[in-house]
Amino acid sequence: MDAITTDPGMVAELRDGAQRLVRDKTDHRRTRALRQTLPGYAPEIVEQFKALGWFGILVPEVDGGIGLGIAEICAVLGELEKGLLAEPLLALGTLGVRTLVHCPAGALRGALLGEAAAGEILPALALDYDEAPGTVTAAPDRDGGFILNGCNRSVAGAAGASGFIIPASSAEGLQLFWLEAGVARLEAGWLADSTPRGSITLDHVTIPTACRLAGPGEAPAALAVALDETRLAAAASLVGLCEKMLDITVEYLKMREQFGQPIGSFQALQHKTVDLYIQKELAVATLANALDLAAADPGQLALAALRAKYRASETAARIGREAIHLHGAIGFTDEYDLGLYVKRAMVLNAWLGNAAVQRGRFVEMGLALQ
Amino acid sequence: MRDWNAMSDEEFRQAAIDFINQHCPADLRYREERPRFEESRVWYLAMAAEGWLAPGWPVAYGGMGLKQSKHLIYLEEWTRNGLPRVMEQGVLNIGPALIANGTEEQITEFLPKIFTAEHLWCQGFSEPGAGSDLASLRTEARIQGDEFVINGHKIWTSGALDANHIYVLARTDKDVKKQLGISFIMMDMRQPGITVKPIVTMAGDAEFAEVFFDNARAPLKSLVGGLNKGWTVAKSLLGFERVWAGSPHMGRSAMDQLVQLAILTGKATDPVTLDRIAQLQLDLADGTAMYERLAQELRQGHSFGFEVSTLKIMATETYARITELLVELAGERGGFAGEVAFGDGHSGVLRAFLSARTPMIYGGTVQIHRNMLTKGVLGLPG
Numbered sequence: 001m002d003a004i005t006t007d008p009g010m011v012a013e014l015r016d017g018a019q020r021l022v023r024d025k026t027d028h029r030r031t032r033a034l035r036q037t038l039p040g041y042a043p044e045i046v047e048q049f050k051a052l053g054w055f056g057i058l059v060p061e062v063d064g065g066i067g068l069g070i071a072e073i074c075a076v077l078g079e080l081e082k083g084l085l086a087e088p089l090l091a092l093g094t095l096g097v098r099t100l101v102h103c104p105a106g107a108l109r110g111a112l113l114g115e116a117a118a119g120e121i122l123p124a125l126a127l128d129y130d131e132a133p134g135t136v137t138a139a140p141d142r143d144g145g146f147i148l149n150g151c152n153r154s155v156a157g158a159a160g161a162s163g164f165i166i167p168a169s170s171a172e173g174l175q176l177f178w179l180e181a182g183v184a185r186l187e188a189g190w191l192a193d194s195t196p197r198g199s200i201t202l203d204h205v206t207i208p209t210a211c212r213l214a215g216p217g218e219a220p221a222a223l224a225v226a227l228d229e230t231r232l233a234a235a236a237s238l239v240g241l242c243e244k245m246l247d248i249t250v251e252y253l254k255m256r257e258q259f260g261q262p263i264g265s266f267q268a269l270q271h272k273t274v275d276l277y278i279q280k281e282l283a284v285a286t287l288a289n290a291l292d293l294a295a296a297d298p299g300q301l302a303l304a305a306l307r308a309k310y311r312a313s314e315t316a317a318r319i320g321r322e323a324i325h326l327h328g329a330i331g332f333t334d335e336y337d338l339g340l341y342v343k344r345a346m347v348l349n350a351w352l353g354n355a356a357v358q359r360g361r362f363v364e365m366g367l368a369l370q
Numbered sequence: 371m372r373d374w375n376a377m378s379d380e381e382f383r384q385a386a387i388d389f390i391n392q393h394c395p396a397d398l399r400y401r402e403e404r405p406r407f408e409e410s411r412v413w414y415l416a417m418a419a420e421g422w423l424a425p426g427w428p429v430a431y432g433g434m435g436l437k438q439s440k441h442l443i444y445l446e447e448w449t450r451n452g453l454p455r456v457m458e459q460g461v462l463n464i465g466p467a468l469i470a471n472g473t474e475e476q477i478t479e480f481l482p483k484i485f486t487a488e489h490l491w492c493q494g495f496s497e498p499g500a501g502s503d504l505a506s507l508r509t510e511a512r513i514q515g516d517e518f519v520i521n522g523h524k525i526w527t528s529g530a531l532d533a534n535h536i537y538v539l540a541r542t543d544k545d546v547k548k549q550l551g552i553s554f555i556m557m558d559m560r561q562p563g564i565t566v567k568p569i570v571t572m573a574g575d576a577e578f579a580e581v582f583f584d585n586a587r588a589p590l591k592s593l594v595g596g597l598n599k600g601w602t603v604a605k606s607l608l609g610f611e612r613v614w615a616g617s618p619h620m621g622r623s624a625m626d627q628l629v630q631l632a633i634l635t636g637k638a639t640d641p642v643t644l645d646r647i648a649q650l651q652l653d654l655a656d657g658t659a660m661y662e663r664l665a666q667e668l669r670q671g672h673s674f675g676f677e678v679s680t681l682k683i684m685a686t687e688t689y690a691r692i693t694e695l696l697v698e699l700a701g702e703r704g705g706f707a708g709e710v711a712f713g714d715g716h717s718g719v720l721r722a723f724l725s726a727r728t729p730m731i732y733g734g735t736v737q738i739h740r741n742m743l744t745k746g747v748l749g750l751p752g
Contacts, residue, residue: 250748264750267741273748274740278680282656289659311656359648368648369629369638 010068011075014057018079021048026083028337035194039160041088046160050119055093060101063110065117070229071291074236081240084344087195088122090237091157095230096123099165099176102222103213108178112163124161126152126200131227131352133167136202138175145208146170148177151201156351158198159188165213166202167223173216176223177207193343224302231305231352232294235287238312241345242280242319248338249273249323252330269326276322279315286311303365310358316345317355374425375437382440386447389422400452400709400718403575407457407490407532414456418485424461431469431477432485438665442619449623457529459491460484462614464537464556467607471554471595480556494524494538494557494581495604501526502738504539505548505601509583511540511555516590518555520563520583526732530566530579534559538583539600546598554600556592563587573724608733613665615729616681618658621689624722625654628696631719634712637699650692657684676746679739686729686736693726 030042049055057073059065073094080086097116100123103109115121128134128151136150148168155164164184166177183205188196214222253264253273263269290308293300320342324331331338353361362368374382393416398405407414417423418432426441427433436444465484468477483489500507509522520540530536536557543551559566563586568576595603632638632647664677697704700712700719709716730736744750 250750253750262751264748265752267744270744270748270750271737271740273750274743277743277748278683281677281680282660282684285660285663286656288663289656307652307655310652359645359652362648362652363641363644368644368651369632370651 007068007072011072014068014072015075015079017052018076021052022079022083022085025085028084028340031084031340036190036196038188038196039157040195041085041160045085046088046119046122049089049093054089055097055119055122056117058094058097058101059113059117063101063113063117065113070232070294073233074287074291077233078236078240078243081237081344082244084340086237086240088157088160090230090233092122092124092161093119094233095125095156095226096161096165098226098229099123099125099222100213102225103176104215104218104222106213108210109213112178121162122157122160124155124157124164124198125223125226126155126158126164126166126198128152129154130357133169133174133223136166136168138168138170138177138207141206143208145206146177146212148179148202148205148207151199153189153197153199155198155200158186158200159196161198164200167219170216174219174223175212175216176214176219178211178213179205179207192346193340195347227352228301228305231309232287232290234348234352235283235290235305235308235312238309238316238345238348239280239283239287241341241348242283242312242316245316245319245323245338245341245345246273246276246280248341249276249319249326252327272322273326276319279318283311283315303362303367306353306358306361309353310355310362313349313353313358314355317349320345374434374440377440379440379443383443383447386422386444387451389420390447390451390453393417394451394453398454401454403573404577405454407487407529410454410456411487413454414487417456418487423485424465427461427465427469431465431481439662442617442661442665445617445619446622449619450626457487457490457492457532459493459529459533460489463493463607464491464535467537467554467594467603470606471603475591476556476594489535490529490533491535491537492527492529492533492559492581494527494536496526497523498525502735504604505552507539507541507552509538509540510544511538511542511553511588513542513590518588518590518593520555520557520586520588522583524581524583526569526578527566527581528578528732530559530581531568531576536564536581537594539604542600543598549601551598552600552604553597554594554603555588556594557586557588561586572727573721613678613681615733616661616664616678616685618654618661618685618688620726620729621654621657621685621692624689624692624696624726625651627717627722628692628699630715631696631699631712631717634715634717635699635701636713643699646695650688650695653684653688654692657681657688660684676743679734679742679746682733683736683739686726690726690730693723697723 025045034040053066054076056065057068061067077086077090100109100113112121116123134150134152136148136152138146138148141147161181163178163180166179168175168177184200184202187199189199191197253269254262256263287308290304294304323338324342327338330336394413398410398413421434424433425436425444429435465481468480495504497507497509509524511518511520536559538555538557539552540555541551542553563584565582567580569578569580571577632643637643661681664681697719703710704719707720709718745752
């Protein structure tokens, strides 16, 4: 199973489906009502994803899913962001699911993926700040199981998750464990867009060996690949936000009149806006190129992911802040929808490494001097 | 003939390098100024003989039928090997314009003479009063018997000192909207009615010139694309020029020079320098992705759209920023002329910096392209 393969017909069909859902289900009164609540997204939307089979997009067919690739989930996510509906499919349906997929075959992995494909369980990967595995340690207990201690403070999708994939360090190295929701202590902090960021604390939690998803031999690679794939997905989400923020801005420039004419007729604003358009086009092209590269050669996945995430983060940050400014005061109000998108973009810019982090990775790979 | 497109990129690059090393004399390379045609003739004819002069043209017309991605490799090697610009207007502009808009007779007569260097072309578009506002041009062509009689004044004409032919945009109808009264006319410059006066550039060469028309003449059959249809022909031709200006090959070569200089000056381990180079590398890589996406669409037969303006702005401004960092890394020697010694090597910093200024101006300034995107893509009011 190659997760990066692309089927253009399928991509178009999924994009259409996502556009329909955005058209029918976007409701920013609801978006606002969900702020500082748990799980932070509308259960109704998750039911829609289930009905459409979208939690199975990234689950291999042998494990009960549809077995499509990253390009397909990217098409869906990019559209869903335009209605601010994507989060459960990104945090849980992509990062959580792909981490499970990359764990070695086993009874637990098989069972979890089968349920995840149908959306019956929603798995979250428990990371700490800046993608670090966190402080959780796993020590052997007397019955052959493990005792877990520590905390992970940046768990995307935590409040709605059915269970957590916990990276834990042990004497042998990094391992991955499955922990049902409700066992660890879960606290919520608030992200820039007032959706929750989970923090879980494990205090002497005992786990049977059967709950180990990946040992030291497999865990680091499983995590790395899932994170890179999810960077591509997050880049697609950000590109969708870029398109939306630019659309809102261009519409406003045509409509708002000052000095007896639409402000979009002023060249100072026109050239600023064209520059945002150029950067958006660049982000679209970079994402497409990254998906092609990753599909052609899995060895290029890390570079493809960093390039896509770099450009998308950089561009979304710029379009977000300049869109506020191009609007003037109305752009800074809570009542106007633009702010909802800008804040969502701030969350995703920072998640899995902002632009500066990706650039640093590029330098570390020795590519600056090539 | 070899199937160039079937080669791997590496094989093709090597073939290009071999060709260059075999045929381009060393004293033509890495020149500060553009060599006059008499000097570069030997290299021009060598390229013409084997298809390398017009690689993008169809084989039937003397080209290599090279696809865009391979063409880009060739252009990279051009800049990397310090090759001189040679009278490129024939290949870059008039040839494609004739293939797209010319009569069979024009194609048969004019195309072969580009390859033999019998016809050396320059472009008569800009005028002292018509730069960014090109359509307001005032050079006038009147029909007299079976000839055009042309009067007026062109400026910024690249290669005019060496050219013997010029294609001009001239006004043939003053009573209609300015774009609808312009014709595209090919002219032999070897006549008393045409005078060329060189203009010395900041780089110290006579890269371009003024061209004066005083009752100059051209037969009616040298009209391209029909009477008063010149604006349409010019726009399609600017399309070719913009794809050229939008290609990342100049930025790529400048980046090679930048990396080289970072190593020579011992700054290649400085984290701040590395971060700034990385930023430009990523801009270049992503700009290349955008370019190749468009090139692929062009290969599939789509016509030029506003994407071309997007590419032109991105490519030329990235190129310029690379050369700006180059000057900065050079430190005090960033103020030196010529090939300057750094450690075990050398670098032509000033040349690189100056070369990167003009692509943001010619073929429509980057601000004119922003205006085009404003109206054509964003649909903002004028």
